[in-house]
Amino acid sequence: MSGLVLKLGPKERVLINGAVIENGDRRSRLSIVTPNANILRLRDAIHPEEVNTPVRRVCYIAQLVLSGDAQKEDAKLQLLRGIEQLSQVLTDHDSRTLLTTASEEVLDGKYYQALKALRGLLPREERLLAAARV
Numbered sequence: 001m002s003g004l005v006l007k008l009g010p011k012e013r014v015l016i017n018g019a020v021i022e023n024g025d026r027r028s029r030l031s032i033v034t035p036n037a038n039i040l041r042l043r044d045a046i047h048p049e050e051v052n053t054p055v056r057r058v059c060y061i062a063q064l065v066l067s068g069d070a071q072k073e074d075a076k077l078q079l080l081r082g083i084e085q086l087s088q089v090l091t092d093h094d095s096r097t098l099l100t101t102a103s104e105e106v107l108d109g110k111y112y113q114a115l116k117a118l119r120g121l122l123p124r125e126e127r128l129l130a131a132a133r134v
Contacts, residue, residue, distance in 0.1 A: 004032040004039065004112075013042040018068040039112050040066040044119070054089070055118065055125040058082035062106075062115040072109065079106045079114065086121070095121060 064070035105114035
């Protein structure tokens with residue numbers, strides 16, 4: 001992830017290569033120059049009890065790689081299967097674009113970017129599930 005810039009709010013926490021880092025009392029910027037560093041903003045993290053929808057399940061797998069709790073090669077296959085399953089249901093153009101991006105990023109070993117693309121599907125999934133409940 002060479003060139004990634006994190007903008008952190010006061011007391012915001014981020015997980016970088018397995019270490020939790022907490023920002024101080026003021027806003028700050030961190031430049032991540034190490035390629036392929038595993039980064040996860042803890043405010044964006046999905047907690048295990050929140051993994052209750054198909055998109056959240058796939059996001060959670062990517063998140064486990066970033067937190068160091070899953071092996072990249074094991075997760076890669078699970079992510080690609082999950083993305084394929086989602087692509088059978090989410091057939092609109094915008095969803096397809098995000099799923100294609102996520103798949104390409106997984107194949108390139110860029111799990112942060114894959115997670116970012118997959119998180120773009122969460123609002124759409126929420127709307128679909130809400131409509132199904134009515």
